[in-house]
Amino acid sequence: MARTAQTDVAILGALSIAPMTGYEVRAAIGDVLGDFWHESFGQIYPTLARLEASGAVRRTAPGRTSGSRFEITPVGLQQLRDRLAEPFSPSPARNPLLLRLFFGDNLPPGRAEELLGDEIARAERALARYGQIRADIEQEPSGRDRTLHLITVGFGEQHARAHLQWARESLAALTVRPTTGGGAHA
């Protein structure tokens, strides 16, 4: 029973938009799905080779040194649809920030606050980036596809806002009570 192998899905998905080189596939996935998905070359090239062997993708202008791209075939498109329709299990989360904060009493003094500050900065940057992406998507022709893309970026925005609010509240909670073990500061 194959467990995940979602790499195929991501690559086929990217190629369902347009033919691309392996290099461009990585960039395309990173650009749009940035914080929610990623692929490394060590995965992309072997996977493309496998998909080519199975007939799911083919090279345009094979042999040519330049201008050659991978393009999805009807077989590949069907495979993408099958794979997308399959049930999936959410990949088990491992959040190292949370791990640190939970055991934060063993962190060096000030480090928890620093981590939260970093998180605030990261969330603010993310929000700005999503704003740009949203503007791009709103240029797309209206339709279900555009709606789905807006939903994707909306996820990022909600996430970033939640992180921002949480980190600010948490920082405040820590600052109000800066001492360990109860109130020696006033």
Added chain:
Amino acid sequence: MARTAQTDVAILGALSIAPMTGYEVRAAIGDVLGDFWHESFGQIYPTLARLEASGAVRRTAPGRTSGSRFEITPVGLQQLRDRLAEPFSPSPARNPLLLRLFFGDNLPPGRAEELLGDEIARAERALARYGQIRADIEQEPSGRDRTLHLITVGFGEQHARAHLQWARESLAALTVRPTTGGGAHA
């Protein structure tokens, strides 16, 4: 250069609270950090053996068939602090739900809506669970530790609320425009 190996951190962290069996370590991590961290037995037991060999943990009542637990040593506590203080890289996200929605035009009809509905249910369940955990934590003696635990559960709550709102909005956006390819409904 050791990459992550955050498993050591999680296990030492759990044992820094109380001595436990490997079985209890897994439960302890799952109970509290539930959605943000997890360990499998296949990781826990070899890691405990390694930590024991290096002197970071020891067995209480070694050899005894019952009542034996792993307990953190001063060496282990120092190691935990060192490891917690190290910089960490957020584990690269791979969100299969987002992957599916982004390529949602290739999903079977109604499936995107179904996935969002599932997400709403999941978030609601999570919120209820966090409410209970929060109530538990509020019983703890006040201090920095309790604040940090509340911060951890607060993260879960913010997350769940964000997911809930996003999924509801997204479902509404999809429902308003049920057709593919542009505005045939009004």
Added chain:
DNA sequence: AACCTCATGTAACACGTTACATGATTAT
């Protein structure tokens, strides 16, 4: 010439899960 980016690929390794095997306690 030197350099950067685009581009493809492989090999070694780390990480973590799953499935299996085994047995001790405790409850019914």
Added chain:
DNA sequence: ATAATCATGTAACGTGTTACATGAGGTT
């Protein structure tokens, strides 16, 4: 006694990253 839960451990496997090697094409 039977079953459920607690408890420990191993082996096989899949997946994914990192680092390395290589080269084309264009730019300064």
